[in-house]
Amino acid sequence: MSSLENVLYIQAGLGILANMFLLFFYTSIILDDRSKPLDLITCQLTFIHIMMILTEGDNLIANILESLKFGNDFKCKTTFYINRVMRGLSVCITCLLSVSQAVTISPSTSLLARFKHKVKLHIIYAFFYLWSFNLSFSSRWIIYVAGFTNVSKTHQMKVTKSCSLFPMNYIIRGLVLTVTMSRDICLVGVMLTTSTYMVIILCRHQRQCKHLHSVSYLRASPEKRATQTILMLVVFFVVMYWLDFIISFTSVLLWMYDPVILTVQQFVMYAYPTIAPLIQISSDKRIISVLKNLHSKCH
Numbered sequence: 554m555s556s557l558e559n560v561l562y563i564q565a566g567l568g569i570l571a572n573m574f575l576l577f578f579y580t581s582i583i584l585d586d587r588s589k590p591l592d593l594i595t596c597q598l599t600f601i602h603i604m605m606i607l608t609e610g611d612n613l614i615a616n617i618l619e620s621l622k623f624g625n626d627f628k629c630k631t632t633f634y635i636n637r638v639m640r641g642l643s644v645c646i647t648c649l650l651s652v653s654q655a656v657t658i659s660p661s662t663s664l665l666a667r668f669k670h671k672v673k674l675h676i677i678y679a680f681f682y683l684w685s686f687n688l689s690f691s692s693r694w695i696i697y698v699a700g701f702t703n704v705s706k707t708h709q710m711k712v713t714k715s716c717s718l719f720p721m722n723y724i725i726r727g728l729v730l731t732v733t734m735s736r737d738i739c740l741v742g743v744m745l746t747t748s749t750y751m752v753i754i755l756c757r758h759q760r761q762c763k764h765l766h767s768v769s770y771l772r773a774s775p776e777k778r779a780t781q782t783i784l785m786l787v788v789f790f791v792v793m794y795w796l797d798f799i800i801s802f803t804s805v806l807l808w809m810y811d812p813v814i815l816t817v818q819q820f821v822m823y824a825y826p827t828i829a830p831l832i833q834i835s836s837d838k839r840i841i842s843v844l845k846n847l848h849s850k851c852h
Contacts, residue, residue: 561819568606568827575599575830578840590672591657591779594650595833597680601642602826608636609822625700629716633698634691641687641736643825647790648740649679654783655747658754693729697721713815730802737798744787751780782836786829793825 579596582588607614614635618628656672659665668675697719698712709717721729755777800818834840 558816561816561823564820564823564827565606565609568823568830569603571830571834572599572603572606572826575833575840576603578843582839590676591650591653593673593676593680594646594653598643598646598650599830601639601646602829604635605639605643605826606823608632608639609819625715629698629700629713630695633712633716634694637691637694638687640822641691642683644737644740644790644794645683645687647787648744649676649683651744651747651751651783651787654780655750655754658751658780660754690732711815737794741791741794744791748784748787751784755780778836778838782832785832789828789832790825793821797821 576596576599579588579592579599582592583596614632618631623631653672653676656665656668659669698716699709699719700715700717709719711717797818800814800821804814834844
């Protein structure tokens with residue numbers, strides 16, 4: 554188990570470093586007023602990923618709160634609540650990223666074309682609604698999560714080494730699972746729909762451009778590269794998110810968490826926030842240009 558935990562720490566460290574780099578890069582672009590609408594979403598997503606990693610399990614924020622002599626209850630409620638808010642926002646913002654890119658590359662004859670000139674404004678409104686919803690919806694964890702005491706006496710379910718989940722009323726548990734599943738199925742459905750739409754647009758665009766441009770131009774198209782990146786992120790996110798959801802759903806349904814399952818779930822949870830920024834760094838020409846300039850200055 555210790556070797557697997559070491560892998561988790563390495564994975565978390567890599568994820569934090571990659572996301573911190575992206576957050577700094579996109580923040581500087583936004584402050585310089587050189588940003589594209591999608592940069593706002595990517596910047597938001599990198600912040601969410603950092604917070605997800607920092608609050609997953611008994612991690613950095615939990616250790617900081619413990620060192621500041623905060624009680625175990627406060628530590629558990631704070632970290633678990635923040636983590637659940639960020640996990641909800643992760644699926645929402647990834648969906649927003651997919652929808653925004655679909656609007657950006659849509660042809661002028663498309664119904665989505667009318668939203669192009671107001672994309673940035675719609676994104677800001679979407680941020681407000683998504684944050685409001687997830688902050689309020691996840692507030693239930695403040696009541697049902699506490700410091701671990703005695704499982705046999707209180708029927709708590711251990712969710713980290715020092716935190717546990719109190720049993721919910723069957724009606725409340727069913728309502729929460731229904732709302733969560735409805736949200737996730739709806740958002741993943743939107744992601745898959747917009748991804749399919751983008752693939753169709755790309756294929757059509759490629760066929761049209763074959764008569765006008767060389768293959769090398771097609772490969773270098775910024776729109777095509779950005780769309781391919783988002784498609785990779787969406788596919789990877791959907792796989793990882795549903796793996797995590799299946800583990801969580803099964804554990805809550807059976808009211809049982811195994812330490813090995815907990816570790817595997819953490820590994821799954823770290824996968825998307827760690828891999829996503831690496832995909833973005835390797836595909837954004839602006840970042841590649843900055844890294845090349847830094848490399849040339851060092852040598």
